[in-house]
Each structure stands twice: as structure tokens, then as C-alpha cells.
Amino acid sequence: MERYSRQMLFMPIGEEGQRKITEKRVLIIGCGALGSANAENLARAGIGQMVLVDRDYVEWSNLQRQQLYTEADVENQIPKAVAAKARLHEINSEVEIGAYVMDADAITLQPLLRGIDLVMDATDNFDTRFMLNDLLQKASIPWIFGSCVGSTGMSYTIFPNESPCLRCLLDAIPVNGATCDSAGIISSAVQMVAAHQTTEALKILVEDQAALRTSLLSFDLWNNQYHTMKVERAKKQTCPSCGENPSYPSLNYQCRTKSEVLCGRNTVQIRATQAPDFQILKKRLKRMGAVKANDFLISVEYESYRLVFFQDGRTLIHGTNSIEKAKSIYYQLAG
Template identity: 60%
Template sequence: MKERYSRQALFKPIGKTGQEKISDSHVMILGCGALGTANAANLARAGVGKLTIIDRDYVERSNLQRQQLFTDKDAENQVPKVIAAKEKLEAINPEIEVNALILDVTGEELAPYLKDVDLVIDATDNFDIRFVMNDLIHKHKLPWIFGSCVGSTGMSYTILPGESPCLACILDTTTLSGATCDSVGIIAPAVQMVVAHQTAEALKLLVGDVNSLRTQLVMFDLWTNQYQMIKVDRAKKASCPSCGVNPSYPALSYDTRTKTEVLCGRNTVQIRANRHIVLEELASRLEKLGSIHVNKFLLSLHYGDYRVVVFSDGRAFIHGTSSMEEARKIYYQLVG
């Protein structure tokens, strides 16, 4: 057993055999913000053989307080989150493989990336994406670990397709706050508490210790010193369109996908466009408008009262507005 993992292998529920299973495993982390970077760092140190990390965003200074793999230089250079994370993860553990995907999750196009994945960790920041993943992982029979945090609160739940209630079932019976990090803030310890639950559950699944999995929804508030475990097994419904007897997977339908969306709490609209953009050509065309930052992943410029970020896959963030109509107008003016 390698010295790198010797202390972990001394832990009897893992042992040498469990460590070998961890080293042969492939984990997908959807989202590379606070939860995603911390889970990825934990699993890289644990020796997970392959990590696939997926995120659509780039590093900003407001991320640095809680998103532990990023630096001020990453924010200054507007590096895509997965690219910055991959660099740090490979420095943490050069023995593992890190697959970084700058990708906006919209449905079945994610399915090819699930090949050979052993489990999925939810580290997203909105429930539209979570419902897509809920349907997708049930369709492909993969375990996944839900996690969410805001303010000083957090929650986590481990979902086993065919056995436990899915996310849609749980949300039918559980009241959740609509607050976001951008509206009420967040403290880093809340992130770390959720990640501790998620990573621990991931290790249990990877070594095959399903009997030790937590079967309840955990919820906590670190500031008010509240911690509770909620039984949700009765929430599972035979009629559920995602995990029931005759699933239709509604979140994967093309008609339910959002082509333009307001990013929660950020006064920003994302526009999706199925096109490839040569960023250098776009930069040359727009240079008369003012200072432009461009790297091989994205182009950023200030346009009047707005800040516009265009990705090579045709997506764009229009910062400074929550109006989809206004955002589309700006996109057409700049990109065409």
C-alpha cells in the first residue's frame, strides 16, 4: 500500500481492499464551486482514480471566500473553474486523472460522459440542473449524493436509484427556502459541513459499504446550533415520473430546457446558443468597443452598463441585467 494512502487504509472499514477500490473508481462532480472544489480536493487526496468535474462558469473574486481551489490570480485571469481546479487537483495528487469539462448541463447530451462513472456528486447551485440530473442518473441507474448550502445552513442526502426516494419525491414533502448565496450570503463552515457528509458517503459507496450509508436527509444550521436527521423513505412514490413504476423523465424533455435563464441572485442572464465561436475573431471585431480580455476559453468586455462574457461554445453571460429580452438584444448586437 502506497504511503500516500497509508493512514486511510489503516481505517478498518476501508482497509487495503477498499483503498484499491477507491483507486479504481470514477466519480463525477457536477458543479465546481464551493461544494465541488472541496469534494474534489477530498477525493483527490483519497486517491480516487478518475475525477470528472463539470461547470459552466469562470472564477470571480466573490468565489474566493469559500471555493477553496481558486486563487486571486485565477479570478484576475477569469479562468474557467474546471480548468483552474484541474491544475490544483493534479498538483495535490499527480497519480489521479482529472477530466475537466466546461459544459452547461441541459439533458441527454451529458449521458456520454456518464460512461464508467461509479457515482455522481451534486455540487450545483440551482434546482433546474438538479432535476435534470435527478432524471438522468435514475435513467442510467447511478447513485448520487445531493448537497446544498446557503447562509449557515446545509443539507445532504444519498440517493440510490430503485431503492430510495428521488429528489423530486423528497421536495414534494420537504419545504425548502428559496434563499441563495447571492441573496443572503454564505459562511465557509456551512460548505465544509455539507462536504464532510457528501465525501463520507462517497467513500462508503466506493468501497461497497452500503450498510453504513446514511438513509436520512440531514439538515443543519451551524449558527443556531441545530442539527436534524429526517426519515424520508415514505416519500418515495410509485407514480413519480422520475423514479416511479413508469418513469417518463420529464426534465430531460427538450421542451423543458431553458435556452435563456436568469442566474439565481446574480443580476445576470445566461444565453445558450448552439454554435462555435472563434474568440480571437470576435475580439478583433469588438476591439473598437474598448478593453477586451480574452483567453482560449472565453472573451470578456464591458459594454455600456453591462459586462459580457462569451464562451467558445456560443454561451454568454450578460452581467448587469435580469431581463432576458435585454440580454438577448445585447447578445445579438455583439455576437450576431
């Protein structure tokens, strides 16, 4: 236990807390900036088992903030979950790590939840987060929400049947749909969110629930702003995800964002459950490529792809037959 001696000297953890940490199992959804930072923190802290899920591979633009990866990972196009597992084993070979290169949805995640004590949100879109919200409410597994863009970030800890869920929260608090691809990001914003997420995770792992932060935390490092907001009153008895009669809408097929490959067109169609605000979307897309728009649609040239957004919530991603790649591009631009 010498490697954890300084952590054990911290009284809220101690020897008993360290023993509990080494017995716990954490699932991390997304191995990008937040995922890699949290994974490294928990590996160094001595987590017993870690399960990593990510659908993407390492690219050059990741290296500025995604701390587990190297130039060799980019050159060899190593999937993030695989590269993260290899690096984490070098950091702490005692940690048991499972790595899954796949899209995280209600079906693929179901078997991975067995025996999980905590889920860390490191995703890049709210479709996945709402699915996680419903899935983990139903399974009664706590999870820690985190997001960051530009110099801003947010974090909130969700305990099923106790705290307001993500759906309750976002009904009360509007969230900017900007992404790292549209607004950029500085690495210190990632580290700040990860610091709060990892600290909340350690409280849960050592079973010190009384120490958990019950407020929503948000900050803007560049503009020297830091806020915590009490959100207990946001919890609704009528919430379809955590209320008295939950229906878990994001687990229903009708409520999911749907994707399909259009035969012979090298195009994927994505149908969102809610169409984006066209004025906001048009303004955001102008930063990213050549935009054309009329009363019915907005199109943008982005890298080697062309995206066409329709008023009814459909989007065509021209230039790929990969649903996974199309969804990744869609979330980068649509927020």
C-alpha cells in the same frame, strides 16, 4: 500506498477499500464551493478518475469559500474546471482528471456518464438537479445531493430504484429558494456539507452500502441546529422520475427551462417551467438592487444588468448576449 496509510488504517476502508477507491470513477457537476471541496477530498483519498464539469470562471467573490482557487486564477479569468484540475494535479498527480468547461444538461452529460460509478451534485440550481435526478435514475447511477446557503446546508444520498428520488423528496419537503448572492454564505457551512457528501461517497466507493445514511440531513450552524429526517415513506410508486412507470419529465424538451438570445437587443430571454412566487421574489430582490414592480412584472438592477421577471415565467436579462452568463445570473437571483 504510503500516502494513503492513515486512511487504510481506518477499518471500514482498509487495503481492500483503498484498492476499490483507486479503481472508481466519479463525476462532479459544478466546481464551486461544494465541488472544489469534494474534489480535493476525493483527490487526497486516492480516487482513480475524476471528471469535472463547470460552465463558469473564477471570480473574486469565490475565494472566500472555494478552496482550490487563487488570486492568479481570478486575474487571469481561468475557468473553474481548468483551475481545479491544475490544482488537483499538484495535490495528487496519480489521479486521472478530465475537465469540461460547459453547461451541464441532458445532452452534454450523456457521453460523460460512461463508466461513472458515482455523481456528486455541486450545482447551484434545482433545474439542473431535477435534470440530474431523471438522467441518473434512467442510467441507474447513484448520486449525492448537496446544497448550502447562509449557515445552513442539506445532503442526501440517492440510489436509483431503492431510495426516494429528489422529486419524491421535494414534493414532501419545501426548500427555501435563497441563494448565496441573496443570503450570503459562510465557508464552514460549505465544509459541513462537503464532509457529509465526501463520507457518503467513500462508503459507496468502497461498496459499504449498509453504512449509508438513508435520511435527509440538514443543519444551521449559526443557530446550532442539526436534523436528520427519515424519508423512506416519501418514495412514491407514481413518481414520474422513479416510480413504476417513469417518464423522466426533466429530460423532455417541453419541461426544460429554455433560453434564447433576442436579436439586436443585447438581451437573453429565459422561460422557466414554473413562474416564481412574486411576493417572495420581490422581497429577495430588494436586498440585491433597485427594484421596480407592478401587477405584471418585477425589474431589478443587478451589477451591470437589468432583469425583468414576468408573471408567465419569462425573464429578460438585459446587458448580455451570452446564454451561459444569463442563466448564471438568473439562478443567482431567482434561486
